[in-house]
Amino acid sequence: MLTHHRSQPADPARLVVIGSGGFVGGAIVERAQAVGIKVHGVSGKRLDLTQPGAGEALAAELQPDDCVVVVSAKAPARDAASLGVNIRMIEAVCDALTRRPVDHVLYISTDAVYPASEAVVYEHSPAAPDNPHGAMHVAREQILKVHHKGPLALLRPSLMYGIKDPHNGYGPNRFRRAAAEGKDIVLFGEGEEQRDNVDVNDLAELAVLCARHRSDGILNVATGRSVSFREVAELVVRLSGREVPVKGTPRQNPVTHRHFDPTVRLKAFPDFRPVALEEGLARVQQAMNEGK
Amino acid sequence: MTRPVIGYCGMTHLGINSAAGAAQRGFDTLCFDPDPALISRLVKGELPVTEPDLDRLWAENAPRLSFSADLTDLARCDVVYVAPDVPTDDRGGSDLSGLAALLDQVEPALRADAVLVVLSQVPPGFTRARGRARGPLHYQVETLIFGRAIERAVHPERFIVGCADPAQPLPPALAAYLGGFGCPILSMRLESAELCKIAINMCLVAQVSVANTMAELCEHLGADWAEVIPALKLDKRIGAFAYLAPGLGIAGGNLERDLATVCRMAEAKGTDSRVVQAWISNSGHRRDWPLRVIHQEVLARRRAPVLAVLGLAYKQDTHSIKNSPSLAFINALGPDVTIRAFDPVVPASAAGHPGVVQADSALEACRGADALVVMTPWGQFRDLVAADIAAALAGRVVLDPYAVLDRAACVAAGLAYHTLGVPALGCEEIA
Numbered sequence: 001m002l003t004h005h006r007s008q009p010a011d012p013a014r015l016v017v018i019g020s021g022g023f024v025g026g027a028i029v030e031r032a033q034a035v036g037i038k039v040h041g042v043s044g045k046r047l048d049l050t051q052p053g054a055g056e057a058l059a060a061e062l063q064p065d066d067c068v069v070v071v072s073a074k075a076p077a078r079d080a081a082s083l084g085v086n087i088r089m090i091e092a093v094c095d096a097l098t099r100r101p102v103d104h105v106l107y108i109s110t111d112a113v114y115p116a117s118e119a120v121v122y123e124h125s126p127a128a129p130d131n132p133h134g135a136m137h138v139a140r141e142q143i144l145k146v147h148h149k150g151p152l153a154l155l156r157p158s159l160m161y162g163i164k165d166p167h168n169g170y171g172p173n174r175f176r177r178a179a180a181e182g183k184d185i186v187l188f189g190e191g192e193e194q195r196d197n198v199d200v201n202d203l204a205e206l207a208v209l210c211a212r213h214r215s216d217g218i219l220n221v222a223t224g225r226s227v228s229f230r231e232v233a234e235l236v237v238r239l240s241g242r243e244v245p246v247k248g249t250p251r252q253n254p255v256t257h258r259h260f261d262p263t264v265r266l267k268a269f270p271d272f273r274p275v276a277l278e279e280g281l282a283r284v285q286q287a288m289n290e291g292k
Numbered sequence: 293m294t295r296p297v298i299g300y301c302g303m304t305h306l307g308i309n310s311a312a313g314a315a316q317r318g319f320d321t322l323c324f325d326p327d328p329a330l331i332s333r334l335v336k337g338e339l340p341v342t343e344p345d346l347d348r349l350w351a352e353n354a355p356r357l358s359f360s361a362d363l364t365d366l367a368r369c370d371v372v373y374v375a376p377d378v379p380t381d382d383r384g385g386s387d388l389s390g391l392a393a394l395l396d397q398v399e400p401a402l403r404a405d406a407v408l409v410v411l412s413q414v415p416p417g418f419t420r421a422r423g424r425a426r427g428p429l430h431y432q433v434e435t436l437i438f439g440r441a442i443e444r445a446v447h448p449e450r451f452i453v454g455c456a457d458p459a460q461p462l463p464p465a466l467a468a469y470l471g472g473f474g475c476p477i478l479s480m481r482l483e484s485a486e487l488c489k490i491a492i493n494m495c496l497v498a499q500v501s502v503a504n505t506m507a508e509l510c511e512h513l514g515a516d517w518a519e520v521i522p523a524l525k526l527d528k529r530i531g532a533f534a535y536l537a538p539g540l541g542i543a544g545g546n547l548e549r550d551l552a553t554v555c556r557m558a559e560a561k562g563t564d565s566r567v568v569q570a571w572i573s574n575s576g577h578r579r580d581w582p583l584r585v586i587h588q589e590v591l592a593r594r595r596a597p598v599l600a601v602l603g604l605a606y607k608q609d610t611h612s613i614k615n616s617p618s619l620a621f622i623n624a625l626g627p628d629v630t631i632r633a634f635d636p637v638v639p640a641s642a643a644g645h646p647g648v649v650q651a652d653s654a655l656e657a658c659r660g661a662d663a664l665v666v667m668t669p670w671g672q673f674r675d676l677v678a679a680d681i682a683a684a685l686a687g688r689v690v691l692d693p694y695a696v697l698d699r700a701a702c703v704a705a706g707l708a709y710h711t712l713g714v715p716a717l718g719c720e721e722i723a
Contacts, residue, residue: 124573224584263580266587270626273592 001123002210002217002268005104005151009212011037012067012104018042018049018058018093019072023165024108024200028069031204037211044072050088055095062100067211069106070144075167077136090140094147104214105148106207109137109156111220116256123218123264151216155207158222158260161280162200163287172197172281175233179240180288189251191230196222196260199280209269223274224262235278239285295319295472296465299369301398302376303330305341305441306411306434310375312346313445315353317472322369326397328361335359342611342637345442363401370465372402375411375434380545384552388414392422399424407466413546415553416486419454428463430454431482433489438544439609450476454485493550494568497542499535501571504578507538507713517713518695538712540617540667540693541579542571543606548615582621582665582691585710589689589719590663596628598686600661602654603668604635604642611637618667619643632657636670655684662687669694678705688718 015032019025020041032039040061047057049072062068070093074085097105112134113127129135141154161172168174170188178185203221210219233246265272275283296319300311303325314321325331333340337350350357358365366372376394379387391412402408404426410419411434419431431454436444451470453462458479461467470477480488507517521536530536542548551572558565590597606616613619622631622643630647633640634657640650651657654673658664658681666673678701681690690697690707702709703718710716 122573122577261577262587263577263584266580266583267624270587270591270624271628 001264002153002215002219003151004268005214005216006212009209011035012211012214013065014038014040014063014067015208015211016040016042016062016066016068016102018068018070019044019108021045022071023162023167024160024203025069025071026164027162027200027204028071028108028207031201031208032211035208037208040066042072049092050085054092056099058092058096059099062096062102064100064102066102067104067106067214068097068102069108069207069211070140071108073136073140076133078132083132083136086136087139090143094143097144097147101148102150104151104153104211105144106153106155106210106215107141107144108203108207109141109154110134111156111158111222111258111260113138113141113156114258116258119257120259120261121220121222122261123220151214153210153215154218155203155210156218156220157203158196158198158220158258160198160200160203161284163284163292165200171195171229172232172236172284175236176240176281176284176288179236179242179244182242182244185233185237185244185246187229187233187246187248188253189255190248191228191233191246192255194226194228194257194259195232196224196226196258197232197277197280198222199275199283201280202274205272206265206269209272213268215268219265219268220260221265222260222262223277224260224265225277226257226259227277232277232281235281236285239278239282296370296469297322297368298469299324299366299372301325301366301372301374302394302412303327303334303340304375304377305343305438306377306436307373307375308334308339308341309343309346309436309441309445310373310411310434311357312349312353312442314469315356316349316446318356319469319472320356321358322365323357323359324361324363324366324398326361326363326394331359331361342609343441344439344609349442349446363397366398366401366406367403369402369406371407371409371469372398373409373411373432374398378412378414380549380552384549385556386413386415386549386553388418395422402427405465407463409466413489413549414486415557416483416490418486419482420456428466429456430462430466431485433485433492435489435492438612439607446473448473448475450478452478452480452485452488454482455479456482490550490553493547494554496535497547497551497568497571497575500539500542501574503536503538504541504574504712508578510713511715514715537694539578540581540712541575541577543579543615543617544612545614548572548575579617579620580624581712582617582667582693583624585691586621586625586663586665586689589691589708589710590687591626591629594662596630597662598630598632598660599625600651600657600659600664600685601631601633602635602657602664602666602673603670604633604638604640605668605670608668608670613638613642616668621665621667622648632659632661635668636672655680658684660684660686663689663691665691666694666696669696673697678702678707681705682707 021043077083115130165173175185237244298314298319299322300307301324311321311323407428409430433452510517524530555565604618622645632651634651673696682705688708692711695711708719
């Protein structure tokens, strides 16, 4: 499901990261710069994609041999208003790509494009979202295909974690903050749901690999190993070195699991090794301890 | 009537083995192919296909075998089978142009009373649409199995014959020929016979898919699928000969072709084929079991590893590499992996990976390797001694999806043993 259009990997002429100031965009910028790729960042502070004329302004910054990474989003999209904001943003990006076509586009999507009922996810699993956030990303994926005719890689990450993640979503980020504040870690039910937790730096690495290979198609970004939320919570507590209770609550919703089959990634990037959860969370804890 | 003279047109795996079977049953058999060079090689006994007992039967039945690239020789045949290969593309679609072309050549050369039988696999409707200007035209289902072709050609379980009008008796020459094998003869309409082969393969795929699905669960639940199989086979509804050994998905080309055919027919006719699509998906998933395990156990821990890979053919006792799981595995490995490969028939050069090296023997392949992967269950690999493997390997990991090796002996020899249908054994933390 992922095809490389470069038989031998090579740095793109330039990596343009739209959303460079965000958690994910920033990680991609950092990784690309670390391996010597020339990066041009477009942050929301500098160019508001929801404003009139944004497409034209963005087009003026693009060059034909660019690899453009589209990260920028208002996440999560929970209602009509936030859905509309995200559609206006991608409209501006598509306007820019139409005015100034580029060589290659990477789109940072989400595994929320897959319905919750899909317990084992493959790249060929149908993108049939049952939530507005996933629907937003599917719509953006589809509209990019209309406005960009060259190679397009859709990266769909699982639950991400990292020291700079501003979101407090249920999972490693919320758990570590609770532990740091000495507050109880509260689980839905007994935390039985299994999820694949991905270090944001793995996403950044895979984005850079896709850029270097001029990849086209779909790539789920996941380690291939899912663990329960309870297991994550207990790991976070152990790493924090604090006595923090992990508490279950009466279950409100049925247990759903999500596992990812890593085979497409193994074949596309056989030398890539995802960060193991314990190692990744240990690094995050270390960064927290250092006040980062 | 005197024994009919049988002709086989198209000296393919099907044609050659079927001709050998006919001759073994005492029938004078003409082997026809429009390629004179191929005919010349066959005359010398240089067979382009490998099957157990084929060489011996070919030599023993020489007095009953004749060869020709001259169409006029077909005039002495009473029953003529047309059996060219029908190539399939990557999506399982069949190219029938070669079959049609051969029929165009052969048909005018036959006597009007000679029976023409299409033996190559065709989609339902092909034979009736094709028709024949003069003389009887039938379809017959071929049931050869790669690696067991001679057994199946000489001792068929039954003949399945498609007829324009199944209410009519079979032509005497065809009835006499088929009767010479002593097995049931099932006559049916042409379309039913053409679908029969596909239906047989769908039943086999269903069994294999159940085995693969349940075996994968066993690997995660602590069960052993090998313990479950005998219990299933003693259930008469499932049967003693049910196809329940877990494997690395469907390969060889024929089953994949039929799966694609069913999906296409269902799409065209608006019938439900979602279960078939699930089988196809499951096959792809299981095919990659070795890749996932080798990444987890070796590649995640070591850069530039050396792997010993035994077996390159898609199954044992054949030269065919069509959709071979072994080649798919090798070609998915990164360029920094060295693969020491050995197959009794297929050369290592068949694999396209830059790191493949030809080993002279199975044990030689193991020498200094970080892991052993047994990808084709050739019988000779069963003779490998676990202690010898352990001594030859630099690492401890063994992937043996088809359980060719002695599991207990491997564990006793200190190997970390991975196979289908049971959790990994002997897998303490590997440094």
